[in-house]
Amino acid sequence: MIASDEMHTTMTDAQEASEIALAGVAILFIICYREVRKPIxxxxxxVLGLAWSMGYTTLSVGHLNIMSVxxxxxxIGLGIDFGIHILGRYREERRNGFDSFSAMRETLQKTGRGNLAGAITTAIAFGAMAFTDFIGIAELGVIAAGGILLCFLAMVLTFPACISLEERWLKPKYVKRRYVDLRENLMERFYAHYYLIIFGSLAVLLASAWASQSLRFDYNLLNMQAEGIEAVRYEMKILDNAQRASWNAAFISKSREEARAKYERLKTMTSVGKVEGLFEAVPESQQEKMELIADYAPEIDGYRVAVSNESFSLGALSATMKKIRFKLRKKEKSGPTDEVAEASEWVARFQQDLDSTDAATATERLSAFSKTLFEDYRGRIxxxxxxxxxxxxxxxDLPRDLKNRFISEDGRYLTLVYPSINIWEREEMETFLAEMRRIDxxxxxNAVHMYESSRLMIDGYIRGGIYALGAIFLYLLFSLRNLNTTMLVLVPTLAGAVLTxxxxxxxxxxFNMANLVILPLILGIGVVDGVHIVHRYRETPDQGGNVISKSTGMSVxxxxxxxxxxxxxxxVAEHQGVYSVGQVLSLGVGSCMITSITLLPALMKLFHVHGWRI
Incomplete structure (x- = not known):
């Protein structure tokens, strides 16, 4: 039930978030570039790339899961970046005096390299997750890696063509604005203090690393659900009232004797709240109980019940009720919890109802009740x-349905064990499973599945991050042909991760089971920023390392x-897991941006001053 509610909530949240993201990205694009046509x-x-990605998802995986949804x-967040870099560089080249064709050629030849490297590194970051053991993470990796490449292709193939058509039809004019030179001067003055920027950044990163020791991992899946959903409310009611969880551990036994032995051991476990199996339906100490019952059997056999019902008398009943009322009143005590007074009040109400009903109707109704009462009494005796x-x-001798539930066709026995402790908390889950595994x-x-799935998921994200970092490093080293440059490109990623x-x-x-997805995403996003900045520096290495004031910096x-x-x-999601993904990724992207425009350019300035090759 919880899983069903979670998937429904996540699907709804993802659809709403996608609509908000697309609208928000478009509005910010328009505001920053002060025009409408090219951002649209x-x-x-x-959108074309997203459509291709939907088709690719259908062909490659065929469905979405709770993570890939x-x-x-x-x-949307990553795919629009290719268009921003294209448009930013194109406008810069147009303001430098190039015609439309030449400006687009310069853009695709130079910024296009950064876009291609960014697409490949991001795809590597996601694709590495496909090699993990957890199928949900692997599917997300396959879908996102292919999707980012398709968005890159759609942006590179269609956006330049659209810009060319728009320029041919409308012939816009480009004038170099005065604030561009002012911005370059300010950036030059800022990065002139590169030592101060580097040491200040290192101090912040050391403080972040020290503070990160207090971070913990929230394993409780209930904390990730939308607040107030019915399944979670009932789960908490079960924990509070029944003193057990709704999830269980299941034991499979090959014989009745093995099942009985496990059943007896489970009843002694402190973490066990309830055991369900065939032996629950079989009374214990049957022989002793049968001997005890035999002592009372002669007396019970002597009970005699009239075969026919006594005739009903309304007058006799009314007189009897009055006598009861009179005797109860003598024994009433003071106080709000007086049970005798309460019984006396019920008798009084009955008498009032009897007096307010005509005799024929009362006799008919009470005669029918009397008949039912006598028949029920004879049946109970x-x-x-x-x-x-x-x-x-x-x-x-047990019912067939009960036996079918706990005995398989090949003769194996099922025993279900419900914990008495809150297994949604990791420590108590480990305690429960440790006791269960000592038996089998x-x-x-499903309790074991939940534990193992969470373990595989965490392991999958960590391994995916390690694979991605290794693959990205090798790709960058091969692409840039320089170890120092490769390490510089990774600065926004590594420093951004620590700052996050x-x-x-x-x-x-x-951290929780949902927001661990930041590991590959931070790798992809941080590396893309570094790639663009370093590629732009390599175009004009004699200009002192200040590329942030150029269109590349603004595009980053x-x-x-x-x-x-x-x-x-x-x-905006109600699902707290999805909410935490958005929150942590926003912090991560912001951190990578800060390190990309501060620490990385300062290090590049240091390299330039000392004549070190980038």
């Missing part, structure tokens, strides 16, 4: 006499803001 054309190219929001001569209850190492059930941990502590955000800032909008839209 970029959004059109993005948010892939459209991810692609007959049942009591039958129970006074019991026979031993055996498993073979092969114990299964510090911000999570600052905003009291913990804008792409980060649009990505924050894309991921931040997930924070």
């Amino acid at each position: 054309l970029a959004v059109f190219s993005l 948010v892939f459209t929001t991810i692609l 007959a049942d009591l006499k039958a129970a006074a001569h019991p026979s031993e209850v055996k498993i073979d 190492p092969d114990v299964t059930g 941990l510090g911000l999570m502590v600052l905003y009291n955000v913990n 800032v804008l792409t980060s803001l649009t990505t924050i909008i894309g991921f931040g839209s997930l924070m």
